[in-house]
Amino acid sequence: MPLWQWLLDAVGVLLVLILLYGVALVVRRRLLSRHGGTFELSYRVRSGRAGRGWLLGLGRYSGESLEWFRIFSLSPRPKRSWARSVMTFDSRRDPEGPEQGSLYPDHVVVECGTPAGPVELAMSPSSLTGFQAWLEAGPPRPAQEI
Numbered sequence: 269m270p271l272w273q274w275l276l277d278a279v280g281v282l283l284v285l286i287l288l289y290g291v292a293l294v295v296r297r298r299l300l301s302r303h304g305g306t307f308e309l310s311y312r313v314r315s316g317r318a319g320r321g322w323l324l325g326l327g328r329y330s331g332e333s334l335e336w337f338r339i340f341s342l343s344p345r346p347k348r349s350w351a352r353s354v355m356t357f358d359s360r361r362d363p364e365g366p367e368q369g370s371l372y373p374d375h376v377v378v379e380c381g382t383p384a385g386p387v388e389l390a391m392s393p394s395s396l397t398g399f400q401a402w403l404e405a406g407p408p409r410p411a412q413e414i
Contacts, residue, residue, distance in 0.1 A: 305329040307395040311336050312388035322370040352406040356381040
């Protein structure tokens with residue numbers, strides 16, 4: 269078999285694999301959102317450099333926790349999860365500089381507190397309203413000592 273036929277076969281196999289990956293991503297997103305409560309949610313994994321370290325993903329409310337799934341992963345399990353009982357809303361801000369290109373359009377950056385340290389998330393303003401309502405709807409927290 270000539271070399272060009274091998275190359276053509278290899279390109280065909282590569283295109284089929286890319287197509288299967290795309291279909292698998294769509295099916296995964298549908299399965300994650302079948303129970304509702306999913307929204308576009310970006311998570312900042314590294315905050316060392318301004319505007320860097322953002323990963324696009326999906327958020328899902330699951331009982332008493334917020335689960336985060338990477339957008340281009342095929343894993344059915346969340347990559348991160350935060351319990352409502354220990355998460356606090358600290359502030360919100362607009363994306364600055366390079367962050368604007370790293371995040372979904374019109375998303376705002378939300379800074380939250382957790383026992384493990386601060387967490388930065390980015391979501392749409394309507395998702396932020398739902399997130400704040402979800403946090404406030406949790407059981408009352410014990411009073412903190414001063």
